[in-house]
Amino acid sequence: TDLLQLEPEVRGVAEPQEGRRVLAPTWDAFLDSGRRLFSALAPADRQRAGELLAKELNPYLTRSRLAELAMRRERGRTGDPALLAHVETGQPQGSDPLGKALDATLQQSQTAVALRDRIGPTIDALEDALPKRAARVLVLNAGAGTTVARLVPLMSPTGGDITVVDGDREALAFLNSASAAPIKVRIRLVAEDLARICLDRSEIHLGPHDVVLVDGLLEYMPDRALATLLPALRRQMPGRAQLVLNLLTPSDDAFVFDHLLGWPTLRREPSAVMRLLEHVGFEAVNLRYASGAGAVIEARTPGTSRGL
Numbered sequence: 001t002d003l004l005q006l007e008p009e010v011r012g013v014a015e016p017q018e019g020r021r022v023l024a025p026t027w028d029a030f031l032d033s034g035r036r037l038f039s040a041l042a043p044a045d046r047q048r049a050g051e052l053l054a055k056e057l058n059p060y061l062t063r064s065r066l067a068e069l070a071m072r073r074e075r076g077r078t079g080d081p082a083l084l085a086h087v088e089t090g091q092p093q094g095s096d097p098l099g100k101a102l103d104a105t106l107q108q109s110q111t112a113v114a115l116r117d118r119i120g121p122t123i124d125a126l127e128d129a130l131p132k133r134a135a136r137v138l139v140l141n142a143g144a145g146t147t148v149a150r151l152v153p154l155m156s157p158t159g160g161d162i163t164v165v166d167g168d169r170e171a172l173a174f175l176n177s178a179s180a181a182p183i184k185v186r187i188r189l190v191a192e193d194l195a196r197i198c199l200d201r202s203e204i205h206l207g208p209h210d211v212v213l214v215d216g217l218l219e220y221m222p223d224r225a226l227a228t229l230l231p232a233l234r235r236q237m238p239g240r241a242q243l244v245l246n247l248l249t250p251s252d253d254a255f256v257f258d259h260l261l262g263w264p265t266l267r268r269e270p271s272a273v274m275r276l277l278e279h280v281g282f283e284a285v286n287l288r289y290a291s292g293a294g295a296v297i298e299a300r301t302p303g304t305s306r307g308l
Helices: 004-010 018-042 043-059 065-072 079-089 097-107 109-115 119-129 146-155 171-178 194-197 223-234 254-260 268-277
Strands: 136-139 160-166 185-191 211-214 244-248 283-291 294-300
Touching: 004 018, 004 097, 004 194, 018 097, 043 097, 043 254, 043 268, 065 079, 065 097, 079 109, 079 146, 079 171, 079 185, 097 109, 109 244, 109 254, 119 136, 119 211, 119 244, 119 294, 146 160, 146 185, 160 171, 160 194, 160 211, 171 185, 171 254, 194 223, 194 268, 211 223, 211 254, 223 268, 244 268, 268 283, 268 294
Parallel strands: 136 160, 136 211, 160 185, 211 244
Antiparallel strands: 244 294, 283 294
16 A cells, blocks of 8 residues: 555656655565564464565566566576576666666665675685685586676686586576686586585585685575585585685565565574584684675685595
């Protein structure tokens, strides 16, 4: 009802950000009431409430480009490349002024801002981790290709190999078309189910790596898979190799993504992940970045252990 009443006013503004300001009081009230409602419900009830609310708001939400891409994505995927690319650009799009205003609102949500803002600290951590020679870098999850595209020039002076693993061939194709690596940097694309990698059931030999990046994957991994993945990665990292991972942390807008947009994620406190890293034998575990709903953690393998 509120959106219906606000639509004429939103239609009269020139820019999506102006429309976002018109929607702001209604959006803030919706976030507050939604957070309290969903936190009070049992998981099964949250699912049903989310389906009902999403159905009710669908005619409005799908006018936003972000919502449209999220709601039509395949369930179980770790992120449609086009959806992630749209979030990372931060540029509002929609089918009409209200859709653009809603898109601007979603683009400025805690979760969307975290997905964008954690990229810079992730790249900074990778730059510090790269050895002063040709490096071997493993990237789990292709995403929209942004991280790999920014990693390539960092490796250009010394060269090296970047192995990108993803079970989504569309994501790998998206990355392949977006990447233009110099001759000294080789990009190897490996199509493998990330769930098999995470559960240490893959038969693909990836070889030892100096740097391993787990990029945008933790928010789709249950605790059991994470507890299996980290020791498996240690075995593929020689002594003093560096692990970088990013994650989404709890936020008030999680119910919007989980239940309204059909983009469910697992949120973790960085301290829990850091304890797990230390438990499986990583050292120099450090919270590189934490802001809003995003975090970047780095850790190192000890001594001179031999990579497999």
